[in-house]
Amino acid sequence: MSESLDSLARRVAERLLARGEKVAVAETSAGGLVNHALTDIAGSSKWYAGGAVPYTTVAKAALCGLDPEAVAAEGSVSAYTAREMARGIRGRLGAGWGIAETGIAGPQAGRRSPKPAGVTYLAVAGEVTGRAVEREREIATGASDRLANKEAFAAALLGLLLETIEAAG
Amino acid sequence: MSESLDSLARRVAERLLARGEKVAVAETSAGGLVNHALTDIAGSSKWYAGGAVPYTTVAKAALCGLDPEAVAAEGSVSAYTAREMARGIRGRLGAGWGIAETGIAGPQAGRRSPKPAGVTYLAVAGEVTGRAVEREREIATGASDRLANKEAFAAALLGLLLETIEAAG
Numbered sequence: 001m002s003e004s005l006d007s008l009a010r011r012v013a014e015r016l017l018a019r020g021e022k023v024a025v026a027e028t029s030a031g032g033l034v035n036h037a038l039t040d041i042a043g044s045s046k047w048y049a050g051g052a053v054p055y056t057t058v059a060k061a062a063l064c065g066l067d068p069e070a071v072a073a074e075g076s077v078s079a080y081t082a083r084e085m086a087r088g089i090r091g092r093l094g095a096g097w098g099i100a101e102t103g104i105a106g107p108q109a110g111r112r113s114p115k116p117a118g119v120t121y122l123a124v125a126g127e128v129t130g131r132a133v134e135r136e137r138e139i140a141t142g143a144s145d146r147l148a149n150k151e152a153f154a155a156a157l158l159g160l161l162l163e164t165i166e167a168a169g
Numbered sequence: 170m171s172e173s174l175d176s177l178a179r180r181v182a183e184r185l186l187a188r189g190e191k192v193a194v195a196e197t198s199a200g201g202l203v204n205h206a207l208t209d210i211a212g213s214s215k216w217y218a219g220g221a222v223p224y225t226t227v228a229k230a231a232l233c234g235l236d237p238e239a240v241a242a243e244g245s246v247s248a249y250t251a252r253e254m255a256r257g258i259r260g261r262l263g264a265g266w267g268i269a270e271t272g273i274a275g276p277q278a279g280r281r282s283p284k285p286a287g288v289t290y291l292a293v294a295g296e297v298t299g300r301a302v303e304r305e306r307e308i309a310t311g312a313s314d315r316l317a318n319k320e321a322f323a324a325a326l327l328g329l330l331l332e333t334i335e336a337a338g
Contacts, residue, residue, distance in 0.1 A: 031208025032201040039200025050224035059219035062261040
């Protein structure tokens with residue numbers, strides 16, 4: 001695991017522990033790496049609620065509660081799907097924060113969409129003092145290296161969570 | 170990632186591709202590493218259906234359909250829970266094979282059970298020509314190194330799947 005992903009995971013752990021909150025993770029093209037990075041930290045059960053890797057539309061419906069018809073209409077790699085995955089995994093696991101990623105790790109481009117490898121959509125869903133706090137981001141690494149993209153997507157998602165917590169106060 | 174885990178994942182990919190089957194994964198103390206190892210392989214969507222990391226009892230119920238009262242009675246780290254996770258993730262994702270792991274990566278022993286770090290329960294659930302094929306195993310690494318245990322648990326689960334497929338014919 002890259003040093004930066006490990007250090008981002010440690011910062012997430014510190015922030016969530018200090019706030020007494022947990023995070024739940026739904027990731028597709030990062031493929032389990034976000035969950036893996038978070039659970040590498042001893043004591044993760046204090047601030048990590050669990051996660052899902054809903055690779056297919058069936059899995060997005062079964063694990064995160066997405067509407068398969070809406071996913072088909074919006075695209076499985078889309079801001080809509082990332083947002084609904086974040087909201088869905090948060091609600092299902094009863095966590096303070098839900099974070100989600102859906103993209104194309106490569107090396108091939110998406111089969112059912114014109115999107116190239118290296119593109120992903122990220123979303124964070126949470127609540128601070130009764131107010132919904134959500135943030136989204138699209139990134140494009142420009143790379144088709146599968147492992148490098150998985151690392152970049154995972155790091156970007158943890159970075160977006162940290163930013164969102166920081167901004168929410 | 171260790172070479173052995175990577176090479177086990179490649180053998181799983183080859184076997185499933187040849188059989189035209191997919192696998193779904195539920196893991197707790199391996200923490201996402203099994204999903205991550207499988208999705209490191211390009212083209213994994215052809216034989217990998219997705220997975221879950223149901224860290225809490227709430228997550229085991231929400232993502233794999235387990236009965237929280239039964240989990241409490243049998244223990245979250247038990248053969249029962251591993252078996253139900255394998256059956257549950259297989260059914261929810263509509264995959265040919267479901268594989269599951271629930272254990273204690275460490276470095277601390279389980280808080281709510283007398284089990285030491287390094288213990289895990291593994292389960293495989295599938296069907297071959299209309300006949301249920303299931304296999305279970307308990308392992309104890311004797312180690313309290315969290316990262317080494319995650320790797321050992323992940324490798325043992327992929328090994329158990331390969332053995333089960335081999336024996337089922």
